[in-house]
Amino acid sequence: MGGRGALALLLGLAGWVACAARPLSVHAAEAGVSYSTWIVSSDTVMLRFVLPAAEANRLAGSAIPVLTVSKLGDYLLEHTAVTASGRDCPAIDQGYDLGRVDPVRVGAELYGFEIVFRCSAPIRSLVLENRALFDRVPGHVDFARIEAGRRFTDQLFTAGRQRVRIPNISDAPAASLGAYVRLGIGHVLRDAGRLCFLTVALLVVMHRPRRILLIIAGLVGGYAVALAADAGGLVVSNRALIEAFIGCLIALYALAAIAPQLARPVIATRGWPLLLLALAIVAAGLRAAGPALLLAGGGLLSAGFLAAIRRPGARTPGAGASAGILLALPAVIFGFLDGFTLQSLLAPLELAFSSRVRMAIGYDLGALLAEAGIFAIAAGAVALASGFMRAGGFGRADGVMRSSGLMRSSDLMRPGDLLAGLAVQTAATRRTLLEVLTAAILAGLGTFWLVTRLHT
C-alpha cells in the first residue's frame, strides 16, 4: 500500500471517527451554549440565565414548556451560587408564589430565569459559580456578563472553569483572549462537520501537499472577510442554513477529488449540480425560500467550480497556480461561513462592538490554529508514511509496495522488471480505490448533512 493510499485510508477513518465518536457533535449547534448576566448592586446579585429552547428541552427531557420551566428552575437553583467575602449569598424568595426562581420571558426559542442572591454585607469581592449543564454536556459554554453599576465585563464559564473570582467588584476582570482561542480550537475539534471538511480538503490536495498552504490561506481569507462583515454589523447569518451549506462544501470538495478518478467524470461534475438544482426546485415548490436559494446557489457554484477545475486549460503546466487558487475557493467560503459561528452564538447577548470583535478575533484565531494543526499533523503523517515506504514498507524490501507517487515509476519500470511494474500498478489501483472510496463516503455524508439540516 502506497504512502498516499495509507493517508487516504487514514483520512477516511478520521472522517468516520469524526462522525461516529460520541463526544463529537454532529454540528456546532449541538455543543450547547447558554447566557448568564450577573448584575451586582449593593448587597445583591441578580442572575439572569438564558438557555436556548433546544438545550432546555434536552436537559429537562421534555418538550412541554410548563414541565421544562419547572425542572430547569430547580436545576439552576442547585447549580448556581454566589459567595461574597467568603460567605455564601443565599437565593431569596421573590414573593408572590414565585419562589426563589422567577421564569422570565426573554424571546422566542429561549428560556429565561432570574435568581436573586442576597449577601449579608455590601459586596466587595465575589465568587460566581455556575455548574449548570457541564455535567450533562462537557463541551457546553456559558457566555457570561458581569454588570456592576455602569461597568460590565464579559466572562466565560466552561467545564474547566465553573467559578469566576472577582477580587474587586469595581474592577471585574474580563475573560482573556486565550479563553476565546481555546473555545475556537474546541469548536473545530469537537465538530464532526468541520473535521470532515478538513479531511476532504486534505484529500483534494493530497497529491500536491504544498497546496495545503493555499487551503490555509483560503481559510484565513474567509475568516478575515467574515470578521470584517461581523464587525460592520451588516448581515445576520442563518445558522441552520450555514451548517447545511458546509455539508454542501464537503460534498463539493469530495466530488472534486473523485471526478478525475472516474471513468465518466461527467456523472459527478454535472450530476451533482443538477441534483442541487432539482432540490432547489422542490424547495421552491414547498415555499422554503432560504433553502431554495441555498440549493440553487450551491448548484451554480458547484457547476462553475467543477467545470473550472476540469477545463483543459487548468491542466496545462502554466495553469497550476491558478488551479491551486481555484481549489482554495471552497476553503475561503468555509472560512467565511465558519467565521459567523460566534456571531450567531452571541446573538441573544446583543454585545457591544468592541466586545464582539475581541471575542470573534480570539475565536476565529483558535479555529484557524486548530485547522492548521490538523493540516500539520496530516502533512507530518504523509512525510512519515513516505519515509517508511522508502525504507521498505512492511518488510517488503523488493519495493513492490513502494509508493508510486513518491518514486519515479521509470526507476521500477526497467526492461525485464515486469513483476515490479505490475506491483506498482496494483498499488496505484489500490490507492485510487481508497481515495475514491473515502471521497465517496465524504460526498455522501456532506449530501446527507445538506439535506437533513435543510429539512430541520
Add this chain to the structure above:
Amino acid sequence: MTDATLVKQPRAAARPGRFARLRRRLLDERTRLEWMLPAGGIIIGLAVAGAGLFRPAARPTIAVPPGYVALVNQKGILTSDFIAQTQAETGVGFNQTTQAKRRHVLREMIDEELLVQRALSLDLPETTTEVRDAMAAAVNAQVAAPLLEIEPTDEELRTFYDRHRAKYTIGGTMTLRDLVMHYGTYADADQSLPQAESDAAEAVYQLRSGAAIDYVMEHFGFVDSGRVSDGEELDFAAKIHLGAKLYPVATALNAGQISDPVVTADGVHVLVMLQRQLPRPAPFSAVRDQVYSDFRAEQKQRASEENLRILRSQAQILLAPGQSE
C-alpha cells in the same frame, strides 16, 4: 423550355446562416468562455446562496422617528399619547403647559414604559392575577368598542324593553313578619331539626286558624329573625334582606297568608304577609335609563361571547383526564 434553362446554374457560395455564425463565434471565443462560464456560475452561485444564508442586519434606530416623542429600548412613545397625557394631568390645553410640566410628564411616561417592558419580561400576564384580570377586561372592552360606538335608537331600546318587560316593574311592596325558630345552638341544645320542623308546622296550623302572632311566638319559641324592618319594604329591599331562599316564598304570598315552614341555616322560618302590593309594569319612559344600561351590557356580553367563540375555535385546549368545563 430551352437548354439554357435546363442547365443547372452554379449557385453562389452559400452564406453561413445566423446559427452557424454564432457557433463559429462561440468556437472562436471558446478559450475565453471556458473561463467565463465557470466563473460566472461560481459568482452567481455565491450570490444566490448568500441571499439564502444571510439577511441584512436590523439597524437600531438612533433617531426618534416623526410622530414619536421618545424611544425606550426601541419602543416608541407616541407624540399624540404624550399630548393627551399632558393635557389629562394638567387639565389645560397642551400649548398652555409649561416646559417643566411636559418634562415631568415625559419622564413619567418613560418610567411607565420601562415598567411595562419589565412586566412583560417577568411574564406578569401569565403569573399575576390582577394583570390577567385587567387584560381580559381590556380585550372585552376592545371587542365591544365597535358596537358601543353606535348609539342605540329608541326603537331598539323599546324592542329590548318589550323583550324583557318582566324585568322593568315599579311599586312592589310588602309588609311581613319573619318568624324563626332556632335549633341546635347553645341556647337551643335540646331542640333538634325534626322537632323544630314539627313545632313550626303546628305553629303554621295555628296561625292559619287565626291564632295571634305574639301568642304563637311565645308558645312555640319563635323570635323575629330581624331580617326585615317592621314597616313596608320595597320588593328589591326585601329581596336583599330575605335572601335567595326566603324571598321567592314571600313573593308567592298575598296579604294575610302564612308560608309553610322554611328551613335555613339559622333555623326554621315562617313568613306572615301582613300587607302586599304587587309590582306593576313600569312604562318605558320611566325606566329608559335602566333599559339603555341593560341594552349596552347585553351588547358587551354578546361581543365578548362571540369573541370567545372565535378564540375557542382557533385554540387547542387539552383537559386532564376526569376534568370537564
